[in-house]
Amino acid sequence: xxxxxxxxxxxxxxxxxxxxxxxxxxxxxxxxxxxxxxxxxxxxxxxxxxxxxxxxxxxxxxxxxxxxxxxxxxxxxx
Amino acid sequence: xxxxxxxxxxxxxxxxxxxxxxxxxxxxxxxxxxxxxxxxxxxxxxxxxxxxxxxxxxxxxxxxxxxxxxxxxxxxxxxxxxxxxxxxxxxxxxxxxxxxxxxxxxxxxxxxxxxxxxxxxxxxxxxxxxxxxxxxxxxxxxxxxxxxxxxxxxxxxx
Numbered sequence: 001x002x003x004x005x006x007x008x009x010x011x012x013x014x015x016x017x018x019x020x021x022x023x024x025x026x027x028x029x030x031x032x033x034x035x036x037x038x039x040x041x042x043x044x045x046x047x048x049x050x051x052x053x054x055x056x057x058x059x060x061x062x063x064x065x066x067x068x069x070x071x072x073x074x075x076x077x078x
Numbered sequence: 079x080x081x082x083x084x085x086x087x088x089x090x091x092x093x094x095x096x097x098x099x100x101x102x103x104x105x106x107x108x109x110x111x112x113x114x115x116x117x118x119x120x121x122x123x124x125x126x127x128x129x130x131x132x133x134x135x136x137x138x139x140x141x142x143x144x145x146x147x148x149x150x151x152x153x154x155x156x157x158x159x160x161x162x163x164x165x166x167x168x169x170x171x172x173x174x175x176x177x178x179x180x181x182x183x184x185x186x187x188x189x190x191x192x193x194x195x196x197x198x199x200x201x202x203x204x205x206x207x208x209x210x211x212x213x214x215x216x217x218x219x220x221x222x223x224x225x226x227x228x229x230x231x232x233x234x235x236x
Contacts, residue, residue: 021094032098032170032172032229035233035234042171048171
């Protein structure tokens with residue numbers, strides 16, 4: 001369920017000065033996909049999550065967290 | 079690379095940009111197709127006729143062809159004239175998910191209308207063709223509108 005998953009994709013992308021289109025190009029998906037994932041409208045498949053993490057040089061856990069983990073880690077969401 | 083080649087390459091839109099435009103256009107085109115399909119039914123009412131046997135055959139065939147084409151569009155995402163890479167980007171993971179959601183929505187519309195037809199048929203006899211028409215027409219039209227709306231929302235920024 002979307003409300004149980006927090007994502008930091010926008011933060012991580014902005015940190016690398018990438019536009020949604022740039023990241024879409026790197027991952028090989030449409031800009032629409034990046035947009036919906038960032039907005040929490042769409043929960044990506046495991047494959048897409050791994051591709052996003054690889055493109056941003058980070059881990060899936062750094063990009064996506066369960067809401068419970070988010071509260072425990074105290075990380076700020078964009 | 080020659081200066082002309084470099085110029086052309088640097089000014090050519092990327093696949094992502096092309097797919098983005100195509101996807102936005104598709105969202106609008108699908109909505110228009112669904113609205114036109116539903117409006118044509120209101121105007122022509124192809125299967126409803128005082129004498130069903132005399133219903134204009136061309137209208138009946140046109141409805142079936144139109145409905146099949148729209149179902150095909152919903153199933154595949156269309157864009158068969160596009161390059162494979164562009165088509166895959168346009169109908170990617172998000173669009174396939176939106177398509178599935180729209181099909182589920184259409185399924186529930188079909189179930190609701192079928193139940194209504196089942197009840198109404200007790201008082202007002204109808205032919206099998208009329209019943210199928212009543213069930214299929216709104217479910218396809220509304221499923222396409224749902225797909226269009228989901229796609230449009232996917233392009234909108236939060």
